[in-house]
Amino acid sequence: MNEITKVALDAMGGDNAPKEMVKGALEAINSNEELKVYLVGQEARIKAELEGISFDKSRLEIVHATEVIETAEPPANAIRNKKDSSIVVGLKLVKDGTCDAFVSAGSTGAVLVGAIGIVRTIKGIKRPALAPFLPTEKGVSLLIDCGANVDARPGELLQFAKMGSIYYENTIGKEKPTVGIVNIGAEEDKGNALVKETFPLLKACDTINFIGSCEARDIPSGYCDVMVTEAFVGNVVLKMFEGVGKTLISELKKGIMSSIRSKLAGVLLKPALKKTLAKYDANAYGGAPMLGLNGLVVKTHGSSKALEVKNTLEQCITFNKAKINQKIAESTNL
């Protein structure tokens, strides 16, 4: 029999909880026999969503947690004070080995703080990193780090590059993925103090395929597979990606609605446009894993619906089967 991947899912996190979380969990277990989901949260509310639905009870379990951490709460306080929140209870299921992974669409800050405090980093890893995939013209690129550590140090960025390469190779299936450092120019002497110090470390590392600087303008075209950066810049890259895309699509729609002629064009263009835009839909790529922890913790968008939840749960199976954490742990000795 195949190994079952066990995932604790924060049923209370995100804008569409618990409804879409429960729906996504059901869809995921129905299409993946090697998955078991623990729905963590207020039992009565979760049960209400499950009412009248038949499912494999051996692969979908409820773990009651009375409290909910709101997005606006200061993360450290929330983790300290709400011991019976879905985030704390879910992370503990990973810590005690009941589950392989924890998935949440709730407060990014609380998930990060909780993961570091409860699940803890792999021995030898200085800091974990949040690493989402971005759609590009060529396929997908991994952006690491994107939220966990502002003001990171060069040695930490080197670890991010190694972890990102391992994750990319084992998830996307491309051997020796290219690694670039996000920079403001192509030459080696360009950049701020952090980039200038990190560049030679990446260049000297023979376990990654470092190709030099990656200018921000080349990110959307897919210039490199793994883009290494400190979290402040990574967050700006990610949010600009989302923001510019949203604005351009909204302006395009306004353009389409501006005349009868263009409205007609809009109707004709719909199928092609839908296909193009689907590629740039963040929900299709699952969540962002925090790499470097003793277990897998994945943050999905606050706006996640069932499809993204399902995709993220499947991502956990891939991560678990590929033994990515084991490989990361081994890499700290390289």
Added chain:
Amino acid sequence: MNEITKVALDAMGGDNAPKEMVKGALEAINSNEELKVYLVGQEARIKAELEGISFDKSRLEIVHATEVIETAEPPANAIRNKKDSSIVVGLKLVKDGTCDAFVSAGSTGAVLVGAIGIVRTIKGIKRPALAPFLPTEKGVSLLIDCGANVDARPGELLQFAKMGSIYYENTIGKEKPTVGIVNIGAEEDKGNALVKETFPLLKACDTINFIGSCEARDIPSGYCDVMVTEAFVGNVVLKMFEGVGKTLISELKKGIMSSIRSKLAGVLLKPALKKTLAKYDANAYGGAPMLGLNGLVVKTHGSSKALEVKNTLEQCITFNKAKINQKIAESTNL
């Protein structure tokens, strides 16, 4: 008689020099009586572009400079060694008071290094800042700084905020423009060390209309008028803006070409699409001024054609008439 704004134009800078530089200069003097342009560069090549064209010789002059600085040259070396380059000669025309402004589509690094060394900063200004306008859903926002100083200090960012406000107010005509600091979250305690130290300085400054943090995802919608940031992040914002836009438009075009149905739609949509995309065409907004210098230095895109050159020359007239530098000098005493 009205005051004449005198602009030295680097005729040799950019991908389309000298042709488009000369063409832009001619268009600008033909439509603005209050403008005089000094075309700086290799006389024979400039004269060849002017051949057979009649123009007001009292408002278009050639200043011979034998050398050309290439984009790939290390900026500091280039400025030091090529004393007779169009960039050095042009900047000297500003320094000695012959011209009010210098405009170049050449090497950004060389223009910046040259401007700081030759034109020098206004007394009291620590460092100059490159400040381009970005098109947004609401209109335009100013991004400052965007290339001149990586690893800036909080006091420098405060000066950027003041200079940016003065420039925005006097160029766009909006009183008390809103100022935000580019950040990774909306709350005051979010951010890296630089942002956390700068935030209270901006909050305490009563000559600017500070509204707090501006998350990168809100930049394209026009969340604030003046976006203050350190140059590394500013550069990433600017380049992501250009890169994501370019990729989405290219994917959209691919979508349109994918079937006969969508091709027909593309034909129908063309006028509306053109209008929408024109708003996001960087060339329509002229160049990026370096604020804080004893004179105006403007960097335009390397790919500039006559239209952007003309717009940038007109931008110099506005800047000069509004006495922006005088106002910036006064602000250092506030």
